Amino acid sequence: MVETRSQQVETRGCEVTIDGVSKTFGKTAVLKDINVTIRPGEFFTLLGPSGCGKTTLLRAIAGFHPINGGRILFNGQDVSPLPAWDRNIGFVFQNYALWPNQTVFDNVAYGLKLRKVPKTQIGERVRAALAQVELHGVEARFPAEMSGGMQQRIALARALVIDPPLLLMDEPMSNLDARLRVSLRHELRTLQKRLGLTAIYVTHDQEEALEMSDRIAVMQHGLVQQLADPETIYSRPANRFVAEFVGSANFMEGAFDETGFRLATGQRLALTGKSHRGTGTLVVRPEQVVVKECGHGLFDAVVEDRRYMGKAWAQGLRLENGPLVFVETRSALDLGTRVGVDFENVTFLPAEV
The missing domain is CATH 2.40.50.140 (Nucleic acid-binding proteins)
Structure with a gap:
Protein backbone atom coordinates (compact mmCIF):
# COMPACT_ATOMS: atom_id res chain seq x y z
CA MET A 1 0.00 0.00 0.00
CA VAL A 2 1.36 3.41 -0.95
CA GLU A 3 1.45 5.92 1.90
CA THR A 4 -0.16 9.29 1.33
CA ARG A 5 1.63 12.35 2.68
CA SER A 6 -0.89 12.65 5.51
CA GLN A 7 -0.23 9.02 6.61
CA GLN A 8 3.51 9.43 7.02
CA VAL A 9 3.28 11.02 10.48
CA GLU A 10 1.15 10.47 13.53
CA THR A 11 -1.78 12.84 13.25
CA ARG A 12 -3.66 14.76 15.88
CA GLY A 13 -5.89 16.60 13.44
CA CYS A 14 -9.64 16.17 13.42
CA GLU A 15 -11.87 14.68 10.74
CA VAL A 16 -14.15 17.22 9.10
CA THR A 17 -17.40 16.04 7.54
CA ILE A 18 -19.36 18.41 5.30
CA ASP A 19 -22.75 16.75 5.08
CA GLY A 20 -25.15 18.16 2.49
CA VAL A 21 -24.17 21.76 3.22
CA SER A 22 -26.01 24.54 1.41
CA LYS A 23 -25.69 28.29 1.77
CA THR A 24 -27.59 31.17 0.21
CA PHE A 25 -27.12 34.92 0.28
CA GLY A 26 -30.54 36.38 -0.42
CA LYS A 27 -31.85 34.46 -3.41
CA THR A 28 -28.39 33.40 -4.61
CA ALA A 29 -27.30 29.82 -3.86
CA VAL A 30 -23.58 29.97 -3.09
CA LEU A 31 -23.13 26.38 -1.85
CA LYS A 32 -25.29 23.58 -3.25
CA ASP A 33 -25.48 20.35 -1.25
CA ILE A 34 -21.74 19.94 -0.63
CA ASN A 35 -20.67 16.50 0.63
CA VAL A 36 -16.99 16.08 1.52
CA THR A 37 -15.07 14.25 4.25
CA ILE A 38 -11.60 15.59 5.11
CA ARG A 39 -9.33 13.06 6.79
CA PRO A 40 -7.41 13.66 10.01
CA GLY A 41 -3.98 15.12 9.30
CA GLU A 42 -4.79 15.83 5.66
CA PHE A 43 -3.75 18.92 3.74
CA PHE A 44 -6.96 19.56 1.83
CA THR A 45 -7.36 22.35 -0.71
CA LEU A 46 -10.48 24.09 -1.99
CA LEU A 47 -9.53 25.29 -5.47
CA GLY A 48 -11.52 27.37 -7.91
CA PRO A 49 -12.07 30.78 -9.51
CA SER A 50 -13.45 33.83 -7.74
CA GLY A 51 -17.12 33.38 -6.82
CA CYS A 52 -17.08 29.57 -6.91
CA GLY A 53 -17.96 29.24 -3.19
CA LYS A 54 -14.62 28.07 -1.81
CA THR A 55 -14.16 30.91 0.70
CA THR A 56 -17.81 30.72 1.74
CA LEU A 57 -17.36 27.01 2.47
CA LEU A 58 -14.19 27.67 4.48
CA ARG A 59 -15.95 30.35 6.53
CA ALA A 60 -18.90 28.03 7.08
CA ILE A 61 -16.50 25.41 8.48
CA ALA A 62 -15.02 28.09 10.72
CA GLY A 63 -18.44 29.22 11.94
CA PHE A 64 -18.28 32.70 10.42
CA HIS A 65 -21.20 31.98 8.07
CA PRO A 66 -24.28 30.11 9.33
CA ILE A 67 -25.39 27.46 6.85
CA ASN A 68 -28.91 27.09 5.45
CA GLY A 69 -28.89 23.32 5.11
CA GLY A 70 -26.87 20.26 6.08
CA ARG A 71 -24.35 19.73 8.86
CA ILE A 72 -20.67 20.28 9.61
CA LEU A 73 -19.09 17.71 11.91
CA PHE A 74 -15.71 17.61 13.66
CA ASN A 75 -14.78 14.04 14.63
CA GLY A 76 -18.43 13.08 14.28
CA GLN A 77 -19.77 15.90 16.46
CA ASP A 78 -22.16 18.36 14.82
CA VAL A 79 -20.62 21.81 15.29
CA SER A 80 -23.09 23.61 13.01
CA PRO A 81 -24.85 25.38 15.92
CA LEU A 82 -21.58 26.43 17.57
CA PRO A 83 -20.09 29.92 17.12
CA ALA A 84 -16.58 30.21 15.73
CA TRP A 85 -14.94 30.76 19.13
CA ASP A 86 -16.24 27.42 20.40
CA ARG A 87 -14.92 25.35 17.46
CA ASN A 88 -11.23 25.31 18.51
CA ILE A 89 -9.83 26.19 15.10
CA GLY A 90 -6.93 28.25 13.85
CA PHE A 91 -7.70 30.66 10.99
CA VAL A 92 -5.28 32.55 8.77
CA PHE A 93 -6.96 35.37 6.83
CA GLN A 94 -6.02 36.60 3.37
CA ASN A 95 -5.00 40.02 4.71
CA TYR A 96 -3.57 38.48 7.93
CA ALA A 97 -5.89 40.68 10.11
CA LEU A 98 -3.06 41.71 12.44
CA TRP A 99 -3.67 44.52 14.96
CA PRO A 100 -1.38 47.35 13.75
CA ASN A 101 -1.31 49.09 17.14
CA GLN A 102 -0.31 45.95 19.05
CA THR A 103 3.05 44.26 19.22
CA VAL A 104 3.81 40.93 17.65
CA PHE A 105 3.61 39.38 21.12
CA ASP A 106 0.13 40.77 21.76
CA ASN A 107 -1.09 39.75 18.30
CA VAL A 108 0.02 36.17 18.79
CA ALA A 109 -1.20 36.05 22.38
CA TYR A 110 -4.70 37.27 21.49
CA GLY A 111 -6.33 33.84 21.28
CA LEU A 112 -4.72 32.71 24.51
CA LYS A 113 -6.02 35.73 26.38
CA LEU A 114 -9.54 35.11 25.06
CA ARG A 115 -9.29 31.58 26.40
CA LYS A 116 -8.09 32.94 29.77
CA VAL A 117 -4.82 31.00 29.68
CA PRO A 118 -2.73 31.85 32.78
CA LYS A 119 -0.28 34.70 32.17
CA THR A 120 2.55 32.47 33.35
CA GLN A 121 1.96 30.21 30.33
CA ILE A 122 1.25 32.83 27.67
CA GLY A 123 4.83 34.04 27.22
CA GLU A 124 6.20 30.53 26.81
CA ARG A 125 3.49 29.53 24.32
CA VAL A 126 3.87 32.71 22.24
CA ARG A 127 7.63 32.22 21.96
CA ALA A 128 7.12 28.56 21.04
CA ALA A 129 4.59 29.46 18.34
CA LEU A 130 6.92 32.08 16.86
CA ALA A 131 9.76 29.56 16.91
CA GLN A 132 7.59 27.12 14.94
CA VAL A 133 7.42 29.64 12.10
CA GLU A 134 11.11 30.54 12.50
CA LEU A 135 10.65 33.99 14.01
CA HIS A 136 12.85 34.81 16.99
CA GLY A 137 13.28 37.98 19.02
CA VAL A 138 10.49 39.92 17.30
CA GLU A 139 7.96 39.99 20.15
CA ALA A 140 8.34 43.73 20.84
CA ARG A 141 8.07 44.82 17.20
CA PHE A 142 4.92 46.00 15.41
CA PRO A 143 3.45 44.40 12.26
CA ALA A 144 4.12 47.48 10.11
CA GLU A 145 7.84 47.06 10.82
CA MET A 146 7.79 43.56 9.32
CA SER A 147 7.93 42.34 5.72
CA GLY A 148 4.95 40.68 4.07
CA GLY A 149 6.47 37.25 4.54
CA MET A 150 7.08 37.90 8.24
CA GLN A 151 3.51 39.18 8.70
CA GLN A 152 2.26 35.97 7.13
CA ARG A 153 4.31 33.98 9.64
CA ILE A 154 2.95 36.06 12.53
CA ALA A 155 -0.61 35.34 11.41
CA LEU A 156 0.24 31.65 11.20
CA ALA A 157 1.82 31.71 14.67
CA ARG A 158 -1.34 33.36 16.06
CA ALA A 159 -3.42 30.54 14.56
CA LEU A 160 -1.10 27.81 15.88
CA VAL A 161 -0.57 29.17 19.41
CA ILE A 162 -3.96 27.85 20.59
CA ASP A 163 -2.85 24.34 19.53
CA PRO A 164 -5.82 23.67 17.22
CA PRO A 165 -6.50 20.27 15.62
CA LEU A 166 -7.79 22.14 12.55
CA LEU A 167 -6.09 24.97 10.65
CA LEU A 168 -8.07 26.96 8.08
CA MET A 169 -6.29 29.23 5.60
CA ASP A 170 -7.95 31.66 3.18
CA GLU A 171 -5.48 32.44 0.36
CA PRO A 172 -2.76 33.37 2.88
CA MET A 173 -0.06 33.86 0.23
CA SER A 174 -1.97 35.90 -2.33
CA ASN A 175 -0.39 39.18 -1.14
CA LEU A 176 3.18 37.90 -1.43
CA ASP A 177 5.50 38.08 -4.42
CA ALA A 178 5.89 34.95 -6.55
CA ARG A 179 9.35 33.97 -5.30
CA LEU A 180 8.38 34.23 -1.64
CA ARG A 181 5.19 32.24 -2.25
CA VAL A 182 7.19 29.36 -3.67
CA SER A 183 9.53 29.16 -0.67
CA LEU A 184 6.71 29.50 1.87
CA ARG A 185 4.68 26.71 0.26
CA HIS A 186 7.30 24.18 1.23
CA GLU A 187 7.72 25.61 4.73
CA LEU A 188 3.98 25.61 5.39
CA ARG A 189 3.51 22.07 4.10
CA THR A 190 6.48 20.82 6.13
CA LEU A 191 5.18 22.49 9.30
CA GLN A 192 1.67 21.05 8.84
CA LYS A 193 3.12 17.60 8.28
CA ARG A 194 5.34 17.84 11.36
CA LEU A 195 2.49 19.03 13.60
CA GLY A 196 0.08 16.44 12.21
CA LEU A 197 -2.91 18.76 12.23
CA THR A 198 -5.67 18.90 9.62
CA ALA A 199 -5.36 21.82 7.20
CA ILE A 200 -7.99 23.21 4.84
CA TYR A 201 -6.52 25.67 2.36
CA VAL A 202 -8.34 27.98 -0.07
CA THR A 203 -6.63 29.18 -3.24
CA HIS A 204 -7.27 30.03 -6.88
CA ASP A 205 -3.65 29.18 -7.75
CA GLN A 206 -3.64 25.72 -9.35
CA GLU A 207 0.16 25.35 -9.11
CA GLU A 208 0.00 26.05 -5.38
CA ALA A 209 -2.80 23.51 -4.94
CA LEU A 210 -1.02 20.77 -6.91
CA GLU A 211 2.23 21.20 -5.00
CA MET A 212 0.88 21.36 -1.45
CA SER A 213 -2.22 19.17 -1.26
CA ASP A 214 -3.00 15.60 -0.32
CA ARG A 215 -6.37 16.04 -2.03
CA ILE A 216 -8.08 18.85 -3.91
CA ALA A 217 -11.74 19.77 -4.33
CA VAL A 218 -12.15 21.79 -7.53
CA MET A 219 -15.22 24.03 -7.21
CA GLN A 220 -17.40 25.96 -9.63
CA HIS A 221 -20.82 27.60 -9.13
CA GLY A 222 -21.13 26.28 -5.56
CA LEU A 223 -20.52 22.66 -6.56
CA VAL A 224 -17.55 20.30 -6.25
CA GLN A 225 -16.62 19.43 -9.83
CA GLN A 226 -13.94 16.90 -8.86
CA LEU A 227 -12.38 15.65 -5.63
CA ALA A 228 -9.16 13.68 -5.93
CA ASP A 229 -5.41 13.68 -5.34
CA PRO A 230 -3.35 16.20 -7.35
CA GLU A 231 -2.11 13.67 -9.93
CA THR A 232 -5.64 12.49 -10.73
CA ILE A 233 -6.97 16.05 -10.92
CA TYR A 234 -4.27 16.98 -13.43
CA SER A 235 -3.97 13.75 -15.45
CA ARG A 236 -7.59 12.58 -15.42
CA PRO A 237 -9.84 15.64 -15.14
CA ALA A 238 -13.52 14.84 -14.62
CA ASN A 239 -14.82 17.46 -17.04
CA ARG A 240 -13.85 20.31 -19.31
CA PHE A 241 -13.94 22.92 -16.55
CA VAL A 242 -11.41 21.02 -14.42
CA ALA A 243 -9.18 20.37 -17.43
CA GLU A 244 -9.18 24.07 -18.35
CA PHE A 245 -8.80 25.45 -14.84
CA VAL A 246 -6.02 23.14 -13.65
CA GLY A 247 -3.07 23.57 -16.00
CA SER A 248 -3.00 24.11 -19.76
CA ALA A 249 -4.31 21.59 -22.27
Whole structure:
Protein backbone atom coordinates (compact mmCIF):
# COMPACT_ATOMS: atom_id res chain seq x y z
CA MET A 1 0.00 0.00 0.00
CA VAL A 2 1.36 3.41 -0.95
CA GLU A 3 1.45 5.92 1.90
CA THR A 4 -0.16 9.29 1.33
CA ARG A 5 1.63 12.35 2.68
CA SER A 6 -0.89 12.65 5.51
CA GLN A 7 -0.23 9.02 6.61
CA GLN A 8 3.51 9.43 7.02
CA VAL A 9 3.28 11.02 10.48
CA GLU A 10 1.15 10.47 13.53
CA THR A 11 -1.78 12.84 13.25
CA ARG A 12 -3.66 14.76 15.88
CA GLY A 13 -5.89 16.60 13.44
CA CYS A 14 -9.64 16.17 13.42
CA GLU A 15 -11.87 14.68 10.74
CA VAL A 16 -14.15 17.22 9.10
CA THR A 17 -17.40 16.04 7.54
CA ILE A 18 -19.36 18.41 5.30
CA ASP A 19 -22.75 16.75 5.08
CA GLY A 20 -25.15 18.16 2.49
CA VAL A 21 -24.17 21.76 3.22
CA SER A 22 -26.01 24.54 1.41
CA LYS A 23 -25.69 28.29 1.77
CA THR A 24 -27.59 31.17 0.21
CA PHE A 25 -27.12 34.92 0.28
CA GLY A 26 -30.54 36.38 -0.42
CA LYS A 27 -31.85 34.46 -3.41
CA THR A 28 -28.39 33.40 -4.61
CA ALA A 29 -27.30 29.82 -3.86
CA VAL A 30 -23.58 29.97 -3.09
CA LEU A 31 -23.13 26.38 -1.85
CA LYS A 32 -25.29 23.58 -3.25
CA ASP A 33 -25.48 20.35 -1.25
CA ILE A 34 -21.74 19.94 -0.63
CA ASN A 35 -20.67 16.50 0.63
CA VAL A 36 -16.99 16.08 1.52
CA THR A 37 -15.07 14.25 4.25
CA ILE A 38 -11.60 15.59 5.11
CA ARG A 39 -9.33 13.06 6.79
CA PRO A 40 -7.41 13.66 10.01
CA GLY A 41 -3.98 15.12 9.30
CA GLU A 42 -4.79 15.83 5.66
CA PHE A 43 -3.75 18.92 3.74
CA PHE A 44 -6.96 19.56 1.83
CA THR A 45 -7.36 22.35 -0.71
CA LEU A 46 -10.48 24.09 -1.99
CA LEU A 47 -9.53 25.29 -5.47
CA GLY A 48 -11.52 27.37 -7.91
CA PRO A 49 -12.07 30.78 -9.51
CA SER A 50 -13.45 33.83 -7.74
CA GLY A 51 -17.12 33.38 -6.82
CA CYS A 52 -17.08 29.57 -6.91
CA GLY A 53 -17.96 29.24 -3.19
CA LYS A 54 -14.62 28.07 -1.81
CA THR A 55 -14.16 30.91 0.70
CA THR A 56 -17.81 30.72 1.74
CA LEU A 57 -17.36 27.01 2.47
CA LEU A 58 -14.19 27.67 4.48
CA ARG A 59 -15.95 30.35 6.53
CA ALA A 60 -18.90 28.03 7.08
CA ILE A 61 -16.50 25.41 8.48
CA ALA A 62 -15.02 28.09 10.72
CA GLY A 63 -18.44 29.22 11.94
CA PHE A 64 -18.28 32.70 10.42
CA HIS A 65 -21.20 31.98 8.07
CA PRO A 66 -24.28 30.11 9.33
CA ILE A 67 -25.39 27.46 6.85
CA ASN A 68 -28.91 27.09 5.45
CA GLY A 69 -28.89 23.32 5.11
CA GLY A 70 -26.87 20.26 6.08
CA ARG A 71 -24.35 19.73 8.86
CA ILE A 72 -20.67 20.28 9.61
CA LEU A 73 -19.09 17.71 11.91
CA PHE A 74 -15.71 17.61 13.66
CA ASN A 75 -14.78 14.04 14.63
CA GLY A 76 -18.43 13.08 14.28
CA GLN A 77 -19.77 15.90 16.46
CA ASP A 78 -22.16 18.36 14.82
CA VAL A 79 -20.62 21.81 15.29
CA SER A 80 -23.09 23.61 13.01
CA PRO A 81 -24.85 25.38 15.92
CA LEU A 82 -21.58 26.43 17.57
CA PRO A 83 -20.09 29.92 17.12
CA ALA A 84 -16.58 30.21 15.73
CA TRP A 85 -14.94 30.76 19.13
CA ASP A 86 -16.24 27.42 20.40
CA ARG A 87 -14.92 25.35 17.46
CA ASN A 88 -11.23 25.31 18.51
CA ILE A 89 -9.83 26.19 15.10
CA GLY A 90 -6.93 28.25 13.85
CA PHE A 91 -7.70 30.66 10.99
CA VAL A 92 -5.28 32.55 8.77
CA PHE A 93 -6.96 35.37 6.83
CA GLN A 94 -6.02 36.60 3.37
CA ASN A 95 -5.00 40.02 4.71
CA TYR A 96 -3.57 38.48 7.93
CA ALA A 97 -5.89 40.68 10.11
CA LEU A 98 -3.06 41.71 12.44
CA TRP A 99 -3.67 44.52 14.96
CA PRO A 100 -1.38 47.35 13.75
CA ASN A 101 -1.31 49.09 17.14
CA GLN A 102 -0.31 45.95 19.05
CA THR A 103 3.05 44.26 19.22
CA VAL A 104 3.81 40.93 17.65
CA PHE A 105 3.61 39.38 21.12
CA ASP A 106 0.13 40.77 21.76
CA ASN A 107 -1.09 39.75 18.30
CA VAL A 108 0.02 36.17 18.79
CA ALA A 109 -1.20 36.05 22.38
CA TYR A 110 -4.70 37.27 21.49
CA GLY A 111 -6.33 33.84 21.28
CA LEU A 112 -4.72 32.71 24.51
CA LYS A 113 -6.02 35.73 26.38
CA LEU A 114 -9.54 35.11 25.06
CA ARG A 115 -9.29 31.58 26.40
CA LYS A 116 -8.09 32.94 29.77
CA VAL A 117 -4.82 31.00 29.68
CA PRO A 118 -2.73 31.85 32.78
CA LYS A 119 -0.28 34.70 32.17
CA THR A 120 2.55 32.47 33.35
CA GLN A 121 1.96 30.21 30.33
CA ILE A 122 1.25 32.83 27.67
CA GLY A 123 4.83 34.04 27.22
CA GLU A 124 6.20 30.53 26.81
CA ARG A 125 3.49 29.53 24.32
CA VAL A 126 3.87 32.71 22.24
CA ARG A 127 7.63 32.22 21.96
CA ALA A 128 7.12 28.56 21.04
CA ALA A 129 4.59 29.46 18.34
CA LEU A 130 6.92 32.08 16.86
CA ALA A 131 9.76 29.56 16.91
CA GLN A 132 7.59 27.12 14.94
CA VAL A 133 7.42 29.64 12.10
CA GLU A 134 11.11 30.54 12.50
CA LEU A 135 10.65 33.99 14.01
CA HIS A 136 12.85 34.81 16.99
CA GLY A 137 13.28 37.98 19.02
CA VAL A 138 10.49 39.92 17.30
CA GLU A 139 7.96 39.99 20.15
CA ALA A 140 8.34 43.73 20.84
CA ARG A 141 8.07 44.82 17.20
CA PHE A 142 4.92 46.00 15.41
CA PRO A 143 3.45 44.40 12.26
CA ALA A 144 4.12 47.48 10.11
CA GLU A 145 7.84 47.06 10.82
CA MET A 146 7.79 43.56 9.32
CA SER A 147 7.93 42.34 5.72
CA GLY A 148 4.95 40.68 4.07
CA GLY A 149 6.47 37.25 4.54
CA MET A 150 7.08 37.90 8.24
CA GLN A 151 3.51 39.18 8.70
CA GLN A 152 2.26 35.97 7.13
CA ARG A 153 4.31 33.98 9.64
CA ILE A 154 2.95 36.06 12.53
CA ALA A 155 -0.61 35.34 11.41
CA LEU A 156 0.24 31.65 11.20
CA ALA A 157 1.82 31.71 14.67
CA ARG A 158 -1.34 33.36 16.06
CA ALA A 159 -3.42 30.54 14.56
CA LEU A 160 -1.10 27.81 15.88
CA VAL A 161 -0.57 29.17 19.41
CA ILE A 162 -3.96 27.85 20.59
CA ASP A 163 -2.85 24.34 19.53
CA PRO A 164 -5.82 23.67 17.22
CA PRO A 165 -6.50 20.27 15.62
CA LEU A 166 -7.79 22.14 12.55
CA LEU A 167 -6.09 24.97 10.65
CA LEU A 168 -8.07 26.96 8.08
CA MET A 169 -6.29 29.23 5.60
CA ASP A 170 -7.95 31.66 3.18
CA GLU A 171 -5.48 32.44 0.36
CA PRO A 172 -2.76 33.37 2.88
CA MET A 173 -0.06 33.86 0.23
CA SER A 174 -1.97 35.90 -2.33
CA ASN A 175 -0.39 39.18 -1.14
CA LEU A 176 3.18 37.90 -1.43
CA ASP A 177 5.50 38.08 -4.42
CA ALA A 178 5.89 34.95 -6.55
CA ARG A 179 9.35 33.97 -5.30
CA LEU A 180 8.38 34.23 -1.64
CA ARG A 181 5.19 32.24 -2.25
CA VAL A 182 7.19 29.36 -3.67
CA SER A 183 9.53 29.16 -0.67
CA LEU A 184 6.71 29.50 1.87
CA ARG A 185 4.68 26.71 0.26
CA HIS A 186 7.30 24.18 1.23
CA GLU A 187 7.72 25.61 4.73
CA LEU A 188 3.98 25.61 5.39
CA ARG A 189 3.51 22.07 4.10
CA THR A 190 6.48 20.82 6.13
CA LEU A 191 5.18 22.49 9.30
CA GLN A 192 1.67 21.05 8.84
CA LYS A 193 3.12 17.60 8.28
CA ARG A 194 5.34 17.84 11.36
CA LEU A 195 2.49 19.03 13.60
CA GLY A 196 0.08 16.44 12.21
CA LEU A 197 -2.91 18.76 12.23
CA THR A 198 -5.67 18.90 9.62
CA ALA A 199 -5.36 21.82 7.20
CA ILE A 200 -7.99 23.21 4.84
CA TYR A 201 -6.52 25.67 2.36
CA VAL A 202 -8.34 27.98 -0.07
CA THR A 203 -6.63 29.18 -3.24
CA HIS A 204 -7.27 30.03 -6.88
CA ASP A 205 -3.65 29.18 -7.75
CA GLN A 206 -3.64 25.72 -9.35
CA GLU A 207 0.16 25.35 -9.11
CA GLU A 208 0.00 26.05 -5.38
CA ALA A 209 -2.80 23.51 -4.94
CA LEU A 210 -1.02 20.77 -6.91
CA GLU A 211 2.23 21.20 -5.00
CA MET A 212 0.88 21.36 -1.45
CA SER A 213 -2.22 19.17 -1.26
CA ASP A 214 -3.00 15.60 -0.32
CA ARG A 215 -6.37 16.04 -2.03
CA ILE A 216 -8.08 18.85 -3.91
CA ALA A 217 -11.74 19.77 -4.33
CA VAL A 218 -12.15 21.79 -7.53
CA MET A 219 -15.22 24.03 -7.21
CA GLN A 220 -17.40 25.96 -9.63
CA HIS A 221 -20.82 27.60 -9.13
CA GLY A 222 -21.13 26.28 -5.56
CA LEU A 223 -20.52 22.66 -6.56
CA VAL A 224 -17.55 20.30 -6.25
CA GLN A 225 -16.62 19.43 -9.83
CA GLN A 226 -13.94 16.90 -8.86
CA LEU A 227 -12.38 15.65 -5.63
CA ALA A 228 -9.16 13.68 -5.93
CA ASP A 229 -5.41 13.68 -5.34
CA PRO A 230 -3.35 16.20 -7.35
CA GLU A 231 -2.11 13.67 -9.93
CA THR A 232 -5.64 12.49 -10.73
CA ILE A 233 -6.97 16.05 -10.92
CA TYR A 234 -4.27 16.98 -13.43
CA SER A 235 -3.97 13.75 -15.45
CA ARG A 236 -7.59 12.58 -15.42
CA PRO A 237 -9.84 15.64 -15.14
CA ALA A 238 -13.52 14.84 -14.62
CA ASN A 239 -14.82 17.46 -17.04
CA ARG A 240 -13.85 20.31 -19.31
CA PHE A 241 -13.94 22.92 -16.55
CA VAL A 242 -11.41 21.02 -14.42
CA ALA A 243 -9.18 20.37 -17.43
CA GLU A 244 -9.18 24.07 -18.35
CA PHE A 245 -8.80 25.45 -14.84
CA VAL A 246 -6.02 23.14 -13.65
CA GLY A 247 -3.07 23.57 -16.00
CA SER A 248 -3.00 24.11 -19.76
CA ALA A 249 -4.31 21.59 -22.27
CA ASN A 250 -5.15 20.94 -25.90
CA PHE A 251 -8.85 20.31 -26.61
CA MET A 252 -9.94 18.49 -29.75
CA GLU A 253 -13.60 17.96 -30.51
CA GLY A 254 -14.73 14.88 -32.39
CA ALA A 255 -16.00 11.32 -32.02
CA PHE A 256 -14.62 7.84 -31.32
CA ASP A 257 -15.55 4.83 -33.40
CA GLU A 258 -13.98 1.40 -33.95
CA THR A 259 -11.19 2.83 -36.12
CA GLY A 260 -10.09 5.71 -33.93
CA PHE A 261 -10.99 9.33 -33.27
CA ARG A 262 -12.37 11.55 -36.03
CA LEU A 263 -11.84 15.25 -35.44
CA ALA A 264 -14.69 17.65 -36.03
CA THR A 265 -12.56 19.09 -38.86
CA GLY A 266 -12.55 15.68 -40.60
CA GLN A 267 -9.09 14.25 -39.84
CA ARG A 268 -8.85 10.79 -38.29
CA LEU A 269 -6.44 9.94 -35.47
CA ALA A 270 -5.56 6.25 -35.22
CA LEU A 271 -5.89 6.04 -31.46
CA THR A 272 -6.04 2.34 -30.65
CA GLY A 273 -6.83 0.39 -27.50
CA LYS A 274 -9.57 2.79 -26.49
CA SER A 275 -12.93 1.59 -25.21
CA HIS A 276 -14.49 5.01 -25.73
CA ARG A 277 -17.35 5.50 -28.16
CA GLY A 278 -19.39 8.51 -29.21
CA THR A 279 -18.77 12.23 -29.44
CA GLY A 280 -16.70 14.20 -26.98
CA THR A 281 -13.43 16.00 -26.43
CA LEU A 282 -9.85 14.75 -26.36
CA VAL A 283 -7.74 16.44 -23.69
CA VAL A 284 -3.97 16.33 -24.11
CA ARG A 285 -1.53 18.22 -21.88
CA PRO A 286 1.32 19.99 -23.77
CA GLU A 287 3.97 17.84 -22.09
CA GLN A 288 2.12 14.72 -23.31
CA VAL A 289 2.59 15.72 -26.94
CA VAL A 290 5.58 14.01 -28.63
CA VAL A 291 7.31 15.51 -31.69
CA LYS A 292 8.68 13.00 -34.19
CA GLU A 293 9.96 12.92 -37.74
CA CYS A 294 7.45 13.80 -40.42
CA GLY A 295 5.43 10.73 -41.37
CA HIS A 296 5.77 9.13 -37.93
CA GLY A 297 3.01 9.58 -35.39
CA LEU A 298 -0.72 10.11 -35.34
CA PHE A 299 -0.56 13.02 -37.78
CA ASP A 300 1.78 15.51 -39.43
CA ALA A 301 1.76 19.19 -38.56
CA VAL A 302 3.60 22.41 -39.34
CA VAL A 303 5.39 24.48 -36.67
CA GLU A 304 3.37 27.69 -36.73
CA ASP A 305 4.18 29.40 -33.44
CA ARG A 306 6.79 29.31 -30.67
CA ARG A 307 7.33 31.13 -27.38
CA TYR A 308 10.16 30.84 -24.87
CA MET A 309 8.79 30.13 -21.38
CA GLY A 310 12.08 29.85 -19.46
CA LYS A 311 12.02 26.16 -18.58
CA ALA A 312 10.72 25.12 -22.01
CA TRP A 313 9.64 26.27 -25.45
CA ALA A 314 5.88 26.37 -26.00
CA GLN A 315 5.25 25.65 -29.66
CA GLY A 316 2.09 25.55 -31.76
CA LEU A 317 1.81 22.75 -34.31
CA ARG A 318 -0.90 23.18 -36.94
CA LEU A 319 -2.60 20.07 -38.26
CA GLU A 320 -3.48 20.52 -41.94
CA ASN A 321 -6.86 22.25 -42.05
CA GLY A 322 -7.19 21.37 -38.40
CA PRO A 323 -6.53 22.57 -34.86
CA LEU A 324 -3.39 24.10 -33.38
CA VAL A 325 -1.75 21.69 -30.93
CA PHE A 326 0.60 23.11 -28.31
CA VAL A 327 3.66 21.19 -27.16
CA GLU A 328 6.45 21.92 -24.67
CA THR A 329 10.01 21.08 -25.75
CA ARG A 330 13.47 21.86 -24.41
CA SER A 331 14.71 23.26 -27.72
CA ALA A 332 13.06 25.45 -30.33
CA LEU A 333 11.69 24.07 -33.57
CA ASP A 334 12.15 26.06 -36.77
CA LEU A 335 8.99 27.83 -37.88
CA GLY A 336 7.51 26.20 -40.97
CA THR A 337 9.09 22.81 -40.25
CA ARG A 338 6.86 19.80 -40.91
CA VAL A 339 6.90 17.25 -38.07
CA GLY A 340 5.10 14.13 -36.92
CA VAL A 341 3.00 14.36 -33.76
CA ASP A 342 2.07 11.64 -31.26
CA PHE A 343 0.43 11.60 -27.84
CA GLU A 344 1.80 9.85 -24.75
CA ASN A 345 -1.56 10.04 -23.02
CA VAL A 346 -5.03 11.41 -23.69
CA THR A 347 -8.17 11.92 -21.65
CA PHE A 348 -11.53 11.52 -23.37
CA LEU A 349 -14.44 13.56 -22.03
CA PRO A 350 -17.73 12.24 -23.45
CA ALA A 351 -20.19 14.88 -24.58
CA GLU A 352 -22.65 15.76 -21.85
CA VAL A 353 -26.12 14.47 -22.51
